[in-house]
Each structure stands twice: as structure tokens, then as C-alpha cells.
Amino acid sequence: MAHHLVVGAGLIGRPVAERLAARGDTVTVATRSGTAVAGATSLVLDAADPAAFSRAAAAATTIFLCTNPPYPEWAAQWPPIFSAAIAAASSSGAGIISMGNLYPYGSPAGAMTEHTAETTTEKKGLIRKACWDAMRAAHDRGEIRAVEVRASDYFGPGSAGTAHLGESFFRAVLASKTAHVVGRPELMHSWSYLPDIATTLIAAADFTGDWGRVWHVPSSAHSRDAIADELNAHFHSTGKVSGYPQWLLRGLGTVNPMMREVWASSYQFTVPFLIDSAETERELGVTASLWDEALFATADSYRPDPRRD
Missing domain, CATH: 3.90.25 (UDP-galactose 4-epimerase; domain 1)
Structure with missing residues (x-):
């Protein structure tokens, strides 16, 4: 039976955990406060603590990174969270799915695909780009399996x-x-519908093809x-x-x-x-509501x- 560690229990982490539990998987939800989610085991976790993150992920087959610090705290909080997540995925062998956004692309000249160049110059976009770059580099070195799912607002x-x-x-x-x-x-x-974001995250986790890439949530x-x-x-x-x-x-x-x-x-x-999600829709079999x-x-x-x- 699959065992998933869902980090974060907000508008995205909670429904992901609930759906996984509803289909019979074992789910642990980790938050700073130990938030209870129906069908899942709750765990208190500082996601920036690599040792604690690795202990939490020890039995996991998949890690869903669905936490999201407030904007003003991104520079301080995101890099250590990603570092801890990479360490946890490496030590546990769990695949990791990072919930991302479109900020790394910067101001677009057209519809953004899963392969659009990441040309942002804005601080938050640079932070998220650097975090995904580090995770993808660890994947490319064979240390972990990782993907990032990106949604619009x-x-x-x-x-x-x-x-x-x-x-x-x-x-x-x-x-x-x-x-x-x-x-x-x-x-x-x-606009990305919250249930469609959860659907895409779970489909990305179930994907049996190549990882180390970006998926786009089908949006309207x-x-x-x-x-x-x-x-x-x-x-x-x-x-x-x-x-x-x-x-x-x-x-x-x-x-x-x-x-x-x-x-x-x-x-x-x-x-x-x-956002253009044609490739994601074709490969993962997901569509917008x-x-x-x-x-x-x-x-x-x-x-x-x-x-x-």
C-alpha cells in the first residue's frame, strides 16, 4: 500500500490528503501545528528541519510539498524547506511532488507551456526558480525523483x-x-480550480514515465x-x-x-x-473542470x- 507524506494542510494539501486516503492509501499530513485531516495521521513538523523532515518521510513512497509561506517570508523560508525536502527524498527514496506556480517564467510573451524559458527577474520568481533548479539538479544526479506541478492563480x-x-x-x-x-x-x-490542482498533483505522483520535469494544471x-x-x-x-x-x-x-x-x-x-497545459493533459490524462x-x-x-x- 502506498504511503504518502503531505506537507501542508491548506487549500491544496488538505484535499490531496483526503483524496489519497479515500482511495485507500496511507497518508500522513505534516504541519507546524499538527492539523487534523480526515483519514490521515497528523504530524507536527518544521519543514525546514532536514532531520525532522527525513524522519517524517522515512516510510513514505511519495512526498507532496504543498506548504506555502507568506510572501514576505519566501526568501527566508523556501530555500531551507526545499533543502530539507531534497534530503528527505534522498534518504527515504520517496518521490517528491512540489506544488509550484508560474512566477519563474516572468512576464510572458505568449501562453506559457511546460517548457517555456524561465526568465523572471522578480524576487519571488527567482526564489522559486532557484528552489526548483536545486530539486531538479538532485533529480538529474540520480539522488531523488522529483517533479513540479505549476498552477496559475x-x-x-x-x-x-x-x-x-x-x-x-x-x-x-x-x-x-x-x-x-x-x-x-x-x-x-x-485561473486554476482548486480541485483540478489536487487532481493534477495526484496524477503526477501516479505517473510511471520520466520525472524531473514540470507539469501544468489544466486551467480556464x-x-x-x-x-x-x-x-x-x-x-x-x-x-x-x-x-x-x-x-x-x-x-x-x-x-x-x-x-x-x-x-x-x-x-x-x-x-x-x-497557461498552456496541452502536454500535461495528454500525458497525465487530466482536464480542467x-x-x-x-x-x-x-x-x-x-x-x-x-x-x-
């Missing part, structure tokens, strides 16, 4: 209020108010203006979307570390930002009464 029931297509966006539009967003809301942007591309229009038509609301001026984001960043990082990566919303079903399920999760017409 996520959405789904329960998505955080800080998400670009999260609680604050849906509640504003559904209340016929204005959703204030980063960047230009008329531009096309790819829509402008936020179009999303608001679709929500208004379905829920009889009259919400609108307005983009924060870039100068305002930059100004807020001078006094707020989180807003400084939001501004630094706001380029993702000033140009069309599209139907857009309308995913969007309305997410919106329903934020309505006072989901049963209301």
Missing part, C-alpha cells in the same frame, strides 16, 4: 480572501458592489470583467470590477511588506497571462444562502 470554494479570484471578489460582485482588483480586469488571465482563461458579467447574469446581481492604479499599489508597498510583494508580481495582471460549474460552485460558497435562486 487559484479559485474554488473556500479560497482565501487574499486570492485574486477569492472571497473578496465574489462577495463584492454578488452584492452588486465593485470588486477592487490588481491590474487590468479586462485582460485575459488563466477569462477576464475578470467577463467573470463579473457571467456572475451577474446567473445570480441577478450588478457587480463591477475596478483595477487599483499601479502607483497606488507601489505606494502601499512602501509601508506594507505584503503589498510590496503584491505590487512586485502585479505584472501578471498588466498583460494577458495564459467545466468552467461554469466551477465558477458557480465557488460563488455559491460565498452566498448567504447557497440554495437561493
Whole structure:
């Protein structure tokens, strides 16, 4: 029986663990606080501690790295977490699946594929690029088996209020108010549905072909203006979307570390930002959920009464 170590129990780690347990696999979920997840064993773990990480992974066949530090802490936390994960995969022989994002690619000139050059100059993108480079190098040396699954901005029931297509966006539009967003809301942007992210992570773990590569979560591309229009038509609301001026984001960043990082990566919303997952879909057999079903399920999760017409 497969034994999986899932590091992180947030919006991605929890459903991954629950699905693995539901299919009969043995699952251990490791977090700083020992978060309980149905069907899994809970473990308290500092993921930056290589000895503790290696002990946690000793019996694992697969490690899912699904933790995500706050933006301002990426520089301090990500490198030691990846180093510890590499050490744990090496000592245990477990395959490792890293949950990643599109930041390493930088500002795109077109749709980003699994083989797009990683040309970022932004700090967070450089951090994630360096971490994956280290993991892939360990794979190429034959020390571990590793892949990275990359998603665009996520959405789904329960998505955080800080998400670009999260609680604050849906509640504003559904209340016929204005959703204030980063960047230009008329531009096309790819959105990754949380259940599809979990599906792709598990499919990547089950893949019997070559590892040491990047997979892309199948996603759907829509402008936020179009999303608001679709929500208004379905829920009889009259919400609108307005983009924060870039100068305002930059100004807020001078006094707020989180807003400084939001501004630094706001380029993702000033140009069309599209993900191409054709190769992943072909090789892993995964597809994006139907857009309308995913969007309305997410919106329903934020309505006072989901049963209301």
C-alpha cells in the first residue's frame, strides 16, 4: 500500500490528503501545528528541519510539498524547506511532488507551456526558480525523483480572501458592489480550480514515465470583467470590477511588506497571462473542470444562502 507524506494542510494539501486516503492509501499530513485531516495521521513538523523532515518521510513512497509561506517570508523560508525536502527524498527514496506556480517564467510573451524559458527577474520568481533548479539538479544526479506541478492563480470554494479570484471578489460582485482588483480586469488571465490542482498533483505522483520535469494544471482563461458579467447574469446581481492604479499599489508597498510583494508580481495582471497545459493533459490524462460549474460552485460558497435562486 502506498504511503504518502503531505506537507501542508491548506487549500491544496488538505484535499490531496483526503483524496489519497479515500482511495485507500496511507497518508500522513505534516504541519507546524499538527492539523487534523480526515483519514490521515497528523504530524507536527518544521519543514525546514532536514532531520525532522527525513524522519517524517522515512516510510513514505511519495512526498507532496504543498506548504506555502507568506510572501514576505519566501526568501527566508523556501530555500531551507526545499533543502530539507531534497534530503528527505534522498534518504527515504520517496518521490517528491512540489506544488509550484508560474512566477519563474516572468512576464510572458505568449501562453506559457511546460517548457517555456524561465526568465523572471522578480524576487519571488527567482526564489522559486532557484528552489526548483536545486530539486531538479538532485533529480538529474540520480539522488531523488522529483517533479513540479505549476498552477496559475487559484479559485474554488473556500479560497482565501487574499486570492485574486477569492472571497473578496465574489462577495463584492454578488452584492452588486465593485470588486477592487490588481491590474487590468479586462485582460485575459488563466485561473486554476482548486480541485483540478489536487487532481493534477495526484496524477503526477501516479505517473510511471520520466520525472524531473514540470507539469501544468489544466486551467480556464477569462477576464475578470467577463467573470463579473457571467456572475451577474446567473445570480441577478450588478457587480463591477475596478483595477487599483499601479502607483497606488507601489505606494502601499512602501509601508506594507505584503503589498510590496503584491505590487512586485502585479505584472501578471498588466498583460494577458495564459497557461498552456496541452502536454500535461495528454500525458497525465487530466482536464480542467467545466468552467461554469466551477465558477458557480465557488460563488455559491460565498452566498448567504447557497440554495437561493
